[in-house]
Amino acid sequence: MKKDFTYLQTKKQQNQPITVLTCYDYPTACLQDAAGIDIVFVGDSVGTNILGYKSEMEVTMADMLHHLKAVRRGVTDAYLLIDMPYASDRNPKQAIANANLFLDNGADGIKLEGGTEKVPIISALTEQDIEVCAHIGHNPQIHGTKAVTHGKTVSKAKELIQTASDLSDAGAKLIVLEKITEEISQIITELLNIPTIGIGAGRNCDGQVLVINDILGMGPHFKHAKRYQDYNQLTFEAICKYKEEVENGNFPSDANVDMIAIDKLERVKKWLKSTR
Ligand code: KIV
Numbered sequence: 001m002k003k004d005f006t007y008l009q010t011k012k013q014q015n016q017p018i019t020v021l022t023c024y025d026y027p028t029a030c031l032q033d034a035a036g037i038d039i040v041f042v043g044d045s046v047g048t049n050i051l052g053y054k055s056e057m058e059v060t061m062a063d064m065l066h067h068l069k070a071v072r073r074g075v076t077d078a079y080l081l082i083d084m085p086y087a088s089d090r091n092p093k094q095a096i097a098n099a100n101l102f103l104d105n106g107a108d109g110i111k112l113e114g115g116t117e118k119v120p121i122i123s124a125l126t127e128q129d130i131e132v133c134a135h136i137g138h139n140p141q142i143h144g145t146k147a148v149t150h151g152k153t154v155s156k157a158k159e160l161i162q163t164a165s166d167l168s169d170a171g172a173k174l175i176v177l178e179k180i181t182e183e184i185s186q187i188i189t190e191l192l193n194i195p196t197i198g199i200g201a202g203r204n205c206d207g208q209v210l211v212i213n214d215i216l217g218m219g220p221h222f223k224h225a226k227r228y229q230d231y232n233q234l235t236f237e238a239i240c241k242y243k244e245e246v247e248n249g250n251f252p253s254d255a256n257v258d259m260i261a262i263d264k265l266e267r268v269k270k271w272l273k274s275t276r
Helices: 005-013 026-035 061-074 092-104 116-127 154-169 182-191 212-216 231-248 262-275
Strands: 018-022 039-042 079-083 109-111 132-137 174-178 196-199 207-210
Touching (some): 005 018, 026 061, 116 132, 116 154, 132 154, 174 182
Parallel strands (some): 018 039, 079 109, 109 132, 132 174, 196 207
């Protein structure tokens, strides 16, 4: 069943957690879709996690389109969300043109970072029937990669709550809460009619999002994340084993080769001899 915004909204109403993971390639998209992940998300974290960039700010529309197309080929049921990369949504006209490029290439909705300054952009996108996920708290495109927790002071907590409400009123269909104190995330989740998706935002959001590399153990460990696999170790071991077996002659073995029938081989050898 194709998951749309109504499905996600119903999950919130029925208190069923929404599952979200970042995804950057076709094979991982197939696995996430098969596992029943609700939102497969092409995050701009592709820049630091896959492309070797120093920051999300280096990610371009072309980078995002390349990964979107690969992920689209692997997703059947999940809602396919994609990040607007840095500076691709500076004004309504630019945001609409870039968002449409993503929708034309298979995205179901777009996510953009920022606070109340993004109200006119979200309103304009919503008027075009483009489904928008807002993103507040830690915003890598604004604050850089080093994340600090938001919502620890009274004034910052009030500001976050007001911003979430303004972005929802502007038409956002979802909102990511990143690195926000658990209690303030809960207040926002209870206040808004739209689903909240937390990352480092505690247990009371309507859903959770994590970076696929972090759950697989492909990089450093973060407090907000959990490792379900030791990908780096397993992959490194496999690479070393392969290298060792090529070097010691154990790969390829009988199981990995195809052979010609002996009589035919004899004929080839005979022919070769006659030509020399
Ligand atoms: O790009 C990203 O990884 C994000 C996180 C919120 C998951 O935006």
